Amino acid sequence: MKENRKNTKNKTIKTPFPYGKFQEYKRKVGIVSEKDIKLSKIKKLFLLAIDEFKKGLISSDDLSAISNKLFVYLLKDNLFKEDQELFGAIEAASEIDFYIRNPESKNLNRFLKEVLEYLRKEPKN
Secondary structure (H helix, E strand, O other): OOEEEEEEOOEEEEEEOOHHHHHHHHHHHOOOOHHHOOHHHHHHHHHHHHHHHHOOOOOHHHHHHHHHHHHHHHHHHHHHHHOHHHHHHHHHHHHHHHHHOOOOOOHHHHHHHHHHHHHHHOOOO
């Protein structure tokens, strides 16, 4: 299984990427191939992941790994410029796994709050 790696200030975290869950989410939002990756589908997938995280159906590591993949999607074709709030929430979610393991940082609460606030503001589809 491929790992999701992060290295900040010489601290590396290796977590498995949740391929099965990610494929399930992609199917649910209609992403069949790379050409299907649109901002609206990235947003739906992210909201689905946050919702399942809140319900305890995926772990914080899964949420971070999925968010990291979505972050890369947003950077591709400069999609991040179209929705800075979504970009910020996805970026914050992608870092949660690191900050959970580094309690000396004060960023965990800020990042969690940013992610959950984004979910709260978005209308349910």
